[in-house]
Amino acid sequence: MNYQAAIFDMDGLLLDTERVCMQAFDDACEALSLPFLKNIYLGIIGCNAQGIKQVLCDGYGADLDYEPLRKEWMSRYHPIVEQQAIPVKEGVIDLLNWLQAQAIPIAVATSSHKELAITKLKLAGLFDYFDHLSSGCEVSEGKPSPEIFLLAASRLNISAQHCLAFEDSNNGVRSAIAAGMQVYQVPDLVKPDADIIALGHTVSDSLADVLTQLKVGRLNNKQNTDKRPL
Template sequence: MTFVKEIKIDYQAAIFDMDGLLLDTERVCQQAFRDACYSLSLPFLEDIYLGIIGRNAQGIEAVLTAGYGNKIAYDILREAWMDRYHPIVNHQAIPVKKGVVELLQWLKEKNIPMAVATSTPRDLAITKLKLSGILPYFEKLSTGCEVQYGKPHPEIFLLAAKRLQVSPEQCLAFEDSNNGVSAAVAANMQVYQIPDLVVPCARTVALGHRIVESLDIVHQQLVRHTSITKGNKY
């Protein structure tokens, strides 16, 4: 289902989440977690797992520790998980999601500065983007290891806007997760949600942002309704 506000869209910059939005990594990460659980004779609790999507390392630990309780030693689970995940994402190009390259190219042609705001640590984020061939589109990155508070707190989006030298209100933000959308809305950005593994919950839908199926739909809407403004920089 698509929820769209048919209004003129005014912006100076675009800020993108990475995993599940630009890159089809969430299923890889979920399968690695599932395999790690089974290797440790733990249940795979899908509802708990979906609650970590969009969060940084500290947030992930908090959610999993609370969800699994005394069933896990988190450090052991994380090691088993990353032992399965990192060999893939550090060495293989993860496919980009539908419409990504076309949208990035169009924004580049319009001279719109772009940044990535991802909960992934900086070095790994750069590796993923480089292997997938889309790193050159982005002028700046803000990453989970660079902020005190992870998504759903707005800090990571505010940092990205600051690095682009554009006021948050004049930034388009693109997210897949409910945690990420909450962060971008709290930063007062103009938000598109393109759901991946997580279906927007009622509380997220009530935030009033745009929800569409893919970034190629975003591209079509921006071509029709865009109004690129100047000024209002930091």
């Protein structure tokens, strides 16, 4: 595997935020006497603000008054993620430290709003690991469009084909693969279906497992290099 940079999604991959967000949505639905349609909700994972609105309006139907729902939802979600350190997912710190030790540039490509993403990462103690952060508010099309991953790669000045991409969501996987990146998926709330698995990327249980695989790959590359004739 030939890679020169690593690009990470944030929510559900680095930080255990997806469950917090879903609970806030469930509570908002209850407050507004709306049903919590989990199968519809899960379709928003990996989407930016525009995509979230589209998925929810399509799923709930034309009678949904989206803005009051969004206001109620965010009034419950933001006080948590803007003031509390969200737990870091398994293997994150070790993987980031290892990539830094290999002198691999690291970036974030998140569908979240930029300022909120910065706040989440700072509270969790992760912000200083990253050379750049690209957010959903900086692109015209959200995931599964490749635009945000291509933006992140360009900011690192590394071609997309030489970037590792780390994602939890199916939308994010489609985005990174469309960008031409080498993709690792660590599923969170939504498991990959047959169509996603058929894309041929690597699916792992945790970023700790990913780190083990990368270390083995780096060792094999070194051994192969050492065996080359002079």
